[in-house]
Amino acid sequence: MSSSVPSCTTTPLTDEDESLTPPALTSISSNAESNIESESARWLPVISCPAEFPKELFEIAALQIVHHPEHNSTLILRSDTVADYNFLDSPEDDSPQDLFLMNQSIPKLKGFLPTRCVHRKLLPRRPGRDEGLEQLCTLYAHEDDPERIPIILVLTPILQGEDQPLPYYHPPVRHIAFRFTPPSSSSSSSSSPIPSNPSPSPSTSPATTSTTSPSTLRIEAQLLLLSPPTNTSPTSRFYRTSLALIKTLHRYAWGALTNYQKRVLHDCLIPRDRYQDLYLVMRERYKGLVKDWVEVTDPLKHVFEDIGIATYLMLLWKDTFSSTDSQTNVEGDPPIDYSTQPWRNWGRPPGGFLDFGCGNGLLTHILVNEGYDGYGVDLRSRTSWSTYPLTTQSHLHVYTFDPSTLSPPVHSSTPSDTTPSPDNQQPSYFKAGTFLIGNHADELTPWLPIISRSTSSSGYLSIPCCAWSLDSKFERSSTPRSFPHVPNLTPINPPESSMVEQSEDRLRLGGVGWGVGGSGDKDKNWQSSYTVYRIWLAGLSEYCGWEIECDTLRIPSSRNWAIVGRRASKEVLEEEARRNVEEVLEYVKERGLFRARKPEGSGEH
Secondary structure: OOOOOOOHHHOOOOOOOHHHOOOOOEEOOOOOOOOOOEOOOOOEEEEEEEOOOOHHHHHHHHHHHHHOHHHOOOOEEEEEEEEEEEOOOOHHHOOHHHHHHHHHHOOOEOOEEEEEEEEEEEEEOOOOOOOOEEEEEEEEEEOOOOOOOEEEEEEEEOOOOOOOOOOOOOOOEEEEEEEEEOOEEOOOOOOOOOOOOOOOOHHHOHHHHHHEEOOEEEEEEEEOOOOOOOOOOOOOHHHHHHHHHHHHHHHHHHHHHOOOOOOOOEOOOOOHHHHHHHHHHHHHHHHHHHOOOOOOOOHHHHHHHHHHHHHHHHHHHHHHOOOOOOOOOOOOOOOOOOOOOHHHHOOOOOOOEEEEOOOOOHHHHHHHHOOOOEEEEEOEOOHHHHHOOHHHHOOEEEOOOOHHHOOOOOOOOOOOOOOOOOOOOOOOOOOOOOEEEEEOOHHHHHHHHHHHHHOOOOEEEEEOOOOEOOOOEOOOOOOOOOOOOOOOOOOOOOHHHOHHHHHHHHHOOOOOOOOHHHOOOOOHHHOOHHHHHHHHHHHHHHHOOEOOEEEEOOOOOOOOEEEEEOOEOOOOOHHHHHHHHHHHHHHHHHHOOOOOOOOEOOOOO
16 A cells, blocks of 8 residues: 655646636536536535646646645645555555545445545644544546546545534535546537546547537535535635635646646755654744744744744754764753654754854754754844843854955865864864854855865755855856856866756756746746856855755745755865865955955844
8 A cells, every 4th residue: 555645846836827727717506417426415516617638637636636735725734645545456455444444435426436545634734723634535437438547536534423523724515526527529418427438638639629518627515414505606715715726726737738847846855744743843832932023024934934944954964964862951951851852862963053144043042942052153143142041142153254264174085074274263163063054144155165165064054045156246147157266277077067067957956937937948048147146056065075955945935945065076076175165265365355344243142
C-alpha cells in the first residue's frame, strides 16, 4: 500500500494564471437532474463549466486536489496520506481494515467502478480552533471503458454518525463529486448519464467535432441526511467553495496539458511536513511576541517571518550536523523535557551561529532561547533588544563589518576544517565552525560566502533582498557576471562550463521572469533584475568553493528565496577556492570603494 505524496515539482498553477480560469461557469438549478446515479440519496448539481482538456488528464488534476487541499483553503495546513488503495491491483498487500472501511463508506455509482481510493487526513492550520478530518478520495471510471480512465472524483468525510459536526473548512455534505463528462452526440439527451461508450476528446477526433457537445466539468454533492437544507445559491458559502474548487481543477488539468513548469520551488531541502509540524510548535511558543512588539515595523510580518526562518534553520542544522549529547541545564532553570523539545539534542553548528545584520534581534532571540549558541550583530542596537531576556541581550552586539580585516583562508580539505589565521582581527564570534545567517542583510549579502570561507565557517544561509555587489549597488547592466571581477584575470571555470550555468534549470535560479512568460525558454533579456542578482550570487558562492543549494522559504515575505552553502563544491577544488577568495579580497581592497560604516550607539544593553 502506497503512502507517497507528490514532490514539490508537481505543485500546480497559482491564481495569477488568469488565462487558465475556466470560461462560461454555469450555476445549476437545484431542481435540475443529477448526472450521477447511486444507490443512496439524491445528488445535488451545483456548478459546471466547459472542460478544455482530454479526459486522460482528469486523474492528474484530481490527485492534485487530493494531495494539496491547502491551495483551496487557508484553514487547512496540508493533507497526510494514510493509505492509497488501487482497486485494479491485487489486494494481497493491503490492509483488510482499510479495504473494509473503503467498501463501507464510498458511494456506489451506477455504471461506474472505483479504480483508486486515497485515505487522507486533513490537518488544520489552527489545531486549537479546528479539528482534523479524515476523508476517502475515490476515483471512478466508466464500467464500459476498457482502459479504466477515471472521470469522477468523490470526496467522502469519515464520520462516526450523521450527527457528527464537520469542521468549518468542510462543506456540510456527505459526499462531493467532481465529474468530467466527455463529448457526447448532439442528438443525445442532455439529462442522460454518461454514454456507454464515451467518445474520445474532440482534439483526437476532428471528424466528429462539429456533431458533439464539448466536454464539461461538474460539481455535485450529496447532503447529510440530518443536516438542514444546504443553500446552493451563488451568494452561499457552499457555492463559493464549489466555484473555487472547479476553477482549481481546471487549472491543474490545463497546466498538465500545456506541460506547465512551476516557477517557484518550495521544500527542496527540508520536507514540507517536517517544516510545518515544527513551525506549528514554534508559532505557539512565540506568537505572544506580536502583542509586545515595540518596533515601528509590522509585527505580524516580522514575528512570523523570523519564527519560520528559525524553524527552517533548526531542521537544516539537524540534517547537516551530527547530533549532540543532552544539554546540561543552567543552574536554576527548569529541567529540559526532551519529549516536547526534541531539538535540544539535534545537530547544530560546531561553532554556533552568527546572525549577520540581525536587525531587531528576534531571530537571534528565538535560536538562543531554544538552546542554540550564537550571536546577532548589527550596525546599531534596536529598541527591541532591551526587551529580551538578559540571556538574549548578552548575545546581541553592535558591530560594523570591514573587509580589510579579513585574512585569506589557509589550506584545508574542506571549507569548515580550517583554523583562522592569527592575523585575523575579527571579534570572537567569528570563530571556526560558525554558521552565518544573512536575512535581508543588504550590502552584507554578497560577503556571506566570502566571510564563511575566509573565517573557516561551517556554512551560511542567505535570504537576499536589496541587490548589492561587493562594494556598490548591483547593476544588471554594469556589474561583471563572471568571477573574479579583476579584468586582467581569467576565470578558472569558463562560463559555459560553470556549475551555475549547468544548474539554472535544476535550481530554478531564474524564478519569476525566467524565460519568455515563464515558459522556460532561456531568453536572458527577459530575466528580472532580481533574477540576474540571484544567478550572480550563486556564481559567487560557487567561486568561493561552496556547493550551490537553493530553496524558497515558507515565510510571509516576497523576498523568500534562499541560497545555502554547507558543503564543499565538487566543481571548484579547495586550493582553487582559497585562491579565488584571496583574489576577491585583494580586488576590493585595491578598488578602495568599500567604506566601513561607523557603529551607531553603544553595544551595551
